[in-house]
Amino acid sequence: MKILAVDDDEIALELLTESLKSVGYSDITVATSGLSALEEIDAATRPFDYFLLDIQMPEMDGIELCQRIRRMASYKTSPIIMITAMSDRSFVDAAFSAGATDYVTKPFDTLELSARVRMAENLVRETRVSTNNVFAVQSLKAKVEDALRFSIGDAITIEDVPGMIGKLAMENYLLQLSRGKVYQSIAIGFAIVEIETIFSRSSPTEMLYTLTDVADAIADSLKQSNYLLTYCGSGKFVCVADRGSRAISPDLEIAIQLSIEEMEIAYDSGAPCEITIAMGEPVTSSLWSSGNATQLMESALISAEDKRRALQLEAAGVSVSKTKKGFMKAG
Incomplete structure (x- = not known):
């Protein structure tokens, strides 16, 4: 599974990637800002499967980044997990309104993070099966109806x-x-x-x-x-x-x-x-x-x-x- 992790705190980003690797996730791309994350998405030869985004970042925060990712046709349904020290109700509301799938607060527990990511992985797998079924249909109308069935x-x-x-x-x-x-x-x-x-x-x-x-x-x-x-x-x-x-x-x-x-x-x-x-x-x-x-x-x-x-x-x-x-x- 291909992951993009975004956090302007390089130490926190390192802890995050090491925690993911310890539970079996090694295909991780990191970015230290919203703008660099968009560059990584644009340059990717294979789409990312899901995203881990910090909320509080300079220039472009994680909520705006989440909104911009959701506008991309390839990532309308991709799991997006927000990881942040903020637990204020307004930030939680804004994250989910922007299209977040889940929300984990810092300092995070490795087992909890692993459970959240595996839930996202199952969602990715189900989406892929659905997509493969759509491509198997020959007529355009049948493709649309099958995708929506x-x-x-x-x-x-x-x-x-x-x-x-x-x-x-x-x-x-x-x-x-x-x-x-x-x-x-x-x-x-x-x-x-x-x-x-x-x-x-x-x-x-x-x-x-x-x-x-x-x-x-x-x-x-x-x-x-x-x-x-x-x-x-x-x-x-x-x-x-x-x-x-x-x-x-x-x-x-x-x-x-x-x-x-x-x-x-x-x-x-x-x-x-x-x-x-x-x-x-x-x-x-x-x-x-x-x-x-x-x-x-x-x-x-x-x-x-x-x-x-x-x-x-x-x-x-x-x-x-x-x-x-x-x-x-x-x-």
């Missing part, structure tokens, strides 16, 4: 939506937060009520475009907040925002629904694609919670699924008692 429950990556990150990245983000920072966060789930019908009627390309439109509507309604958004499969999304965010209110569901209706989303045939959004209860965590930080996301998904089922029953003519809006507690 996914099951209804797959947590696919949705690109070019503000604040949107992958599900694995969201889980990693939550796991990096301290208990206090988890307490300061709020999670809310959204579900497309008609997802089974839409999925059965759509080609992979149509389905991806529809999910992207819904993600755009959610992101647009949250634009005045500091948030991260991910797609979890089965038509469900989760947003994690600051606990005091004014955008998280009962009116948010209405705003998203209006935004979707204004888009006038349709199938390729021209028939209108009916989309109803079910928004779950906002989920928070107490300071004394002993559960895993990802329970915040899991609880938000459960609440969104409960709301979706209630709306489906109402649509079928089954009476459903309404509960008062409030805040749920995660595990």
